[in-house]
Amino acid sequence: MRLLVELRALYNSIYDLKYHHKLQGFLYGLLKDTAYRDLHNRHGYKFFAFSNIFPPLDMHTGDVRHFLVSSPNPDLIRVFKERLESVERMFVGDMAFSIEKVSVLSPRIGRSCVLVATTPIVVRIPKANYGKYGISPPKDYPYVYWRKRYPFETFIKQLEENLFKKFKAFYGENVKHTPLFEEFVFRKQVCNHIIIKGREVKVFGSLWTFTFRNLYKDKRKIIQFGLETGFGELNSLGFGFINPITEKKNAPRN
Template identity: 70%
Template structure:
């Protein structure tokens, strides 16, 4: 389940490429006074993700921008919606960094995963490989790091295995289940690697991620439910910072069955 939020710019402004933590802060602010008020300080997964503010270009007063926020938690989406509608009715300014808007409209969307579908990542998927798994994947980092961000120079199976493990952990935690992991991602297309600068705990850090298309055929049962969960909660790590936001794509793609990076 997700919300499409339409904004209108209150002034001329350059697009802020480091919007991640600022939009995150705005979203957490919407939860104050609700039963989700402590979500920011809660350890573990937050079970929501959000898109970039699009289109990602400089704006002039009156320009329309949009973003999406998604979660498998309907109660959380309801709180976001109620607060955004209140802000819209009051005509209050929304400040995301140096960008200032009013909320024009809020729409509820319920995209569903079908038996066959393509998931396209709208924001980079972040996967960290822990030190304990270096030897498993033949990873030899230049320094003794506790983890490395997956990048295309590292083995492809390291990305898929860590991605699947992360998704099963989130799924089991959210639903209170103990589903054993099994292969989920069978056909995939690597698009590009990216590096984002984000502020975490008051410090600017580099976060490496990658953009993908994942192709699924004949989804049914538990697997279909897990992929629907991935669409709602986001893929990979740092979802509540805006990473791993995913959309259903209707576009045609070239399928690489072995997942070979070209």
């Protein structure tokens, strides 16, 4: 499930490209005095993701913007919705908005679908896998972010492994590890500057489009889960947010 939040700018402001930890902080603040009040302190996966505030342009007073928050946990979505509807304003750094409307969306994937990463997918390759993928970093890093200079196979394998781990952690069940991503298009590499523990760090990610055909039951369940929890790592910081692309009826085909 996911929420579509409609916002209206309260005053002129420049779009903040370093919004990640600020929007994350706002969302965690909504969970105060709820059953999820300690979610930000829990180790491991948080099982929610959020989009950027879009369109990502500088704002004038009254401009309309939106953002999405998704989770495979419907109760967490319910709590987010209730709390969003109880507050009138949202502040993300120097950007300020009134909250106009909160809508529940339940996109479901079919046997065939196209999914697009609307925020960069982050994949970290641990040191133990350097030899496996022929990676030789310039320094003895404990991990490196996948970048386009590394094999594409590395990205896909790490992405699949991450999704299977999150699926098991959420549902408590094992599924057969089979290839999930067989048709995909790399769009571009992105470097984001984010604030972690008061320090600005670089995070490398990439934008992709994924096409799935003839999804069977288990595979469809895993991809549906990924649609709501996010692909890759750092989902609760706004990375790896996934949207389905729906083809309009009677739309011209290329």
